[in-house]
Amino acid sequence: MTDTATPTPTESLLRPSRLMSRRNAAERRFRLYGITAIAISLLVLAIMLFTILRDGVSAFRQTSVTFPVVLTAEALDPSGSLDAAAMAKVTTIGYGKVIDSSFLAFLQAEGLAVDGLSDKDARAILSKEAAGQLRAQVLAEPALVGQTITMTIWTNARIDGYFKGRVTMESAERDGNVSPEQLQLADLLAENGALSRPFNWQFLTGPDASDQRPEAAGLGISIIGSIFMMIIVALLCVPIGVAASIYLEEFAPKNRWTDLIEVNISNLAAVPSIVYGILGLAVFINFAGFPQSSSLVGALVLTLMTLPTIIIATRSAIRAVPPSIRDAALGIGASKMQTVFHHVLPLAMPGILTGAILGLATALGETAPLLLIGMVAFVDNYPSLSAAGALDPATALPVQVYGWAQRSDPAFIERSSGAIIVLLIFLVIMNAAAILLRRRFERRW
Amino acid sequence: MFFLKLSVSSIAMTAIAATSAVARDQVQVTGSSTVLPYATIVAEAFGENFDFPSPVVEGGGSGAGRKKLCEGVGENTVDIANSSSRISQSDIDLCATNGVTEIMEVRFGYDGIVFASAAAGPEFALTPADIYNALAASVAKDGAIAANAATTWADVNASLPAQDILAFVPGTKHGTREVFDTKVIIQGCKDSGAYDLFLASAEGADDGEKEDAAEASCMELRTDGRSVDIDGDYTETLARLDADPTAVGVFGLSFYQNNTDKLRVATMNGVVPSTESIASGEYPVSRPLFFYVKKAHIGVIPGLKEYIEFFVSDDMAGPDGPLAEYGLVSDPELAATQAMVAAETPMGPLE
Numbered sequence: 001m002t003d004t005a006t007p008t009p010t011e012s013l014l015r016p017s018r019l020m021s022r023r024n025a026a027e028r029r030f031r032l033y034g035i036t037a038i039a040i041s042l043l044v045l046a047i048m049l050f051t052i053l054r055d056g057v058s059a060f061r062q063t064s065v066t067f068p069v070v071l072t073a074e075a076l077d078p079s080g081s082l083d084a085a086a087m088a089k090v091t092t093i094g095y096g097k098v099i100d101s102s103f104l105a106f107l108q109a110e111g112l113a114v115d116g117l118s119d120k121d122a123r124a125i126l127s128k129e130a131a132g133q134l135r136a137q138v139l140a141e142p143a144l145v146g147q148t149i150t151m152t153i154w155t156n157a158r159i160d161g162y163f164k165g166r167v168t169m170e171s172a173e174r175d176g177n178v179s180p181e182q183l184q185l186a187d188l189l190a191e192n193g194a195l196s197r198p199f200n201w202q203f204l205t206g207p208d209a210s211d212q213r214p215e216a217a218g219l220g221i222s223i224i225g226s227i228f229m230m231i232i233v234a235l236l237c238v239p240i241g242v243a244a245s246i247y248l249e250e251f252a253p254k255n256r257w258t259d260l261i262e263v264n265i266s267n268l269a270a271v272p273s274i275v276y277g278i279l280g281l282a283v284f285i286n287f288a289g290f291p292q293s294s295s296l297v298g299a300l301v302l303t304l305m306t307l308p309t310i311i312i313a314t315r316s317a318i319r320a321v322p323p324s325i326r327d328a329a330l331g332i333g334a335s336k337m338q339t340v341f342h343h344v345l346p347l348a349m350p351g352i353l354t355g356a357i358l359g360l361a362t363a364l365g366e367t368a369p370l371l372l373i374g375m376v377a378f379v380d381n382y383p384s385l386s387a388a389g390a391l392d393p394a395t396a397l398p399v400q401v402y403g404w405a406q407r408s409d410p411a412f413i414e415r416s417s418g419a420i421i422v423l424l425i426f427l428v429i430m431n432a433a434a435i436l437l438r439r440r441f442e443r444r445w
Numbered sequence: 446m447f448f449l450k451l452s453v454s455s456i457a458m459t460a461i462a463a464t465s466a467v468a469r470d471q472v473q474v475t476g477s478s479t480v481l482p483y484a485t486i487v488a489e490a491f492g493e494n495f496d497f498p499s500p501v502v503e504g505g506g507s508g509a510g511r512k513k514l515c516e517g518v519g520e521n522t523v524d525i526a527n528s529s530s531r532i533s534q535s536d537i538d539l540c541a542t543n544g545v546t547e548i549m550e551v552r553f554g555y556d557g558i559v560f561a562s563a564a565a566g567p568e569f570a571l572t573p574a575d576i577y578n579a580l581a582a583s584v585a586k587d588g589a590i591a592a593n594a595a596t597t598w599a600d601v602n603a604s605l606p607a608q609d610i611l612a613f614v615p616g617t618k619h620g621t622r623e624v625f626d627t628k629v630i631i632q633g634c635k636d637s638g639a640y641d642l643f644l645a646s647a648e649g650a651d652d653g654e655k656e657d658a659a660e661a662s663c664m665e666l667r668t669d670g671r672s673v674d675i676d677g678d679y680t681e682t683l684a685r686l687d688a689d690p691t692a693v694g695v696f697g698l699s700f701y702q703n704n705t706d707k708l709r710v711a712t713m714n715g716v717v718p719s720t721e722s723i724a725s726g727e728y729p730v731s732r733p734l735f736f737y738v739k740k741a742h743i744g745v746i747p748g749l750k751e752y753i754e755f756f757v758s759d760d761m762a763g764p765d766g767p768l769a770e771y772g773l774v775s776d777p778e779l780a781a782t783q784a785m786v787a788a789e790t791p792m793g794p795l796e
Contacts, residue, residue: 091494093760128767132493171706174564210489211482211703212771289521291469293501371505374475378485380492380499381471393471393501406504406678408482408700 313355476510
């Protein structure tokens with residue numbers, strides 16, 4: 001009889017050993033680190049989006065006042081000839097007076113009066129931009145002279161700030177640019193129904209404005225400039241980048257030269273973007289003589305900056321196509337070029353497009369190189385919308401954000417944040433397109 | 446192959462642009478960021494009222510602007526450089542080497558520099574000597590030079606608030622810093638007697654060198670974190686004041702006037718800064734603002750002459766014009782400037 005006691009097992013699946021539980025704990029800790037890292041980045045993103053939206057959403061609505069404007073003939077067409085050249089002699093100062101007197105007459109007719117508010121201060125609540133707009137409108141349509149038209153005119157930025165909560169009665173006491181009486185008048189106008197806060201299309205389409213008219217500042221020119229640049233960058237970057245990648249990946253011999261080129265492409269991708277600005281100034285403006293501040297020069301600089309990124313993305317997309325595809329094509333007699341263009345390139349296309357769009361998105365958000373080629377500027381005239389418009393002065397969306405953030409009037413903070421929202425929408429659209437293209441055309445082997 | 450065709454056509458377009466000389470039809474302005482808001486106000490009104498397109502106005506700094514002006518003559522160089530300090534001999538020499546021989550100097554007004562603290566804080570009645578004694582690295586103490594040990598404004602002058610010294614001053618790359626140094630720090634250095642002590646111990650071959658050395662010693666600010674250089678613009682100074690409500694910051698008068706609800710301005714020698722007190726010369730810390738015009742471009746770039754005439758006209762730069770409304774101190778000798786611009790008189794050698 002053998003007396004063998006069954007040994008109690010020191011380890012089992014049900015009772016983990018110390019080593020085992022240590023390993024499990026390490027894994028749990030690692031997962032926790034991962035979740036914390038994601039949570040921190042999400043939190044920072046949420047804070048950023050929250051502050052931008054909080055400051056910027058109000059930029060899309062602008063307080064305006066609607067009243068009839070009497071276009072008196074003696075003030076706007078002193079010669080009485082309705083001749084455009086003669087009428088152009090009346091400056092915005094003359095048109096400003098017409099608007100002012102119409103506004104004061106409107107206040108009187110509606111019985112809106114505030115004690116202690118002078119006529120000068122009462123009309124000062126209107127935007128200075130209105131005179132220029134009215135002048136352009138009348139010069140375009142001289143028949144308006146003598147008529148009474150209903151105009152919707154922006155109030156100045158302080159009155160607008162009052163309805164957006166930026167300006168209060170207390171701050172107006174200390175503010176040299178607005179008085180509590182003016183705010184009371186604005187309240188009366190609001191009760192009267194003359195004030196409205198419509199969606200401000202001008203913010204998306206209008207040109208930039210000077211420091212005295214934050215209410216009139218718009219993103220039109222910078223959006224046109226950014227679109228011009230994106231088109232030219234895409235037209236230059238994608239063909240050059242794809243051609244370079246195909247050659248390097250499929251045709252180039254592996255020798256010291258191609259190694260050197262490869263290393264340098266990776267180096268170029270890491271060069272700070274301002275360096276491309278210095279290069280652009282020296283080559284495109286001082287040497288080639290392209291016009292300053294033009295979106296063409298901006299686009300060429302951004303092309304140089306984006307090219308390495310696109311080449312790297314395209315090469316990895318081409319490399320991801322399995323060699324069996326190439327072998328099969330070559331095996332049935334296709335030439336090397338047919339193999340590449342009929343089989344490899346179509347299969348690599350989703351990756352190439354994704355890389356190109358992400359490269360363009362980086363270029364869209366870039367300011368530093370544009371600083372040196374004169375695109376960080378006050379530009380008041382729309383570039384022409386034909387191809388030649390690429391030679392006209394323009395700005396870009398991120399440049400406008402930067403420019404407005406520096407202005408002294410607090411209303412520009414709101415507009416700067418509003419511009420960030422527009423820029424983010426553009427970026428989200430581009431990134432979504434990249435994801436969509438990848439989903440749509442992705443092949444798995 | 447869609448992309449290929451498009452890219453070929455775009456490269457062709459680029460080539461055409463390169464070969465045909467592109468006639469520029471708008472004025473190009475660059476330079477001082479202090480002058481930038483004034484120049485944009487004029488450019489905007491110019492575009493509204495004239496048949497010429499609005500000028501393109503860039504910032505970037507006075508020195509950089511003058512260098513760009515001096516790059517040469519031709520359509521791909523700028524026409525006007527805004528400047529918050531006077532052109533230097535080295536700029537004029539650079540211009541001459543590059544063929545820019547005739548420059549018009551247009552002084553269109555004055556700009557004040559103010560000290561301001563958060564609106565909620567106490568009043569400050571400063572003098573240059575107070576500021577010097579609060580911010581300089583070494584000050585006069587009992588007839589000798591000693592390291593600055595003041596920690597509160599009350600240590601400097603018993604009538605000032607007992608509040609920790611913290612000042613945001615413009616960084617050395619700003620034109621404003623030059624005015625701050627000469628009109629406040631060196632003045633305060635002289636007023637407090639430190640300058641004479643520095644001069645007595647200064648080393649140099651002659652009196653001129655000794656004076657330079659003494660002034661250089663005056664301009665050394667303390668480095669213990671109580672005087673902070675701000676390299677950004679006034680919006681950054683304002684943001685720092687928001688975060689540190691006990692600090693004092695240096696601003697341009699126009700910036701202060703647009704933010705009076707947040708800032709409380711300090712008096713200097715008992716004078717409240719305003720366009721009037723600066724014009725009369727009572728408020729001491731001010732500087733002239735200039736723009737420099739490349740005369741060779743007048744008549745070549747459409748609208749250039751009209752723009753500068755419009756800039757100095759009474760409608761713009763006059764005492765009731767929009768520039769004065771924004772914070773410019775109108776030049777009492779504006780009529781002489783207008784005559785100079787009308788006659789296109791280039792500037793003579795610096796005296």
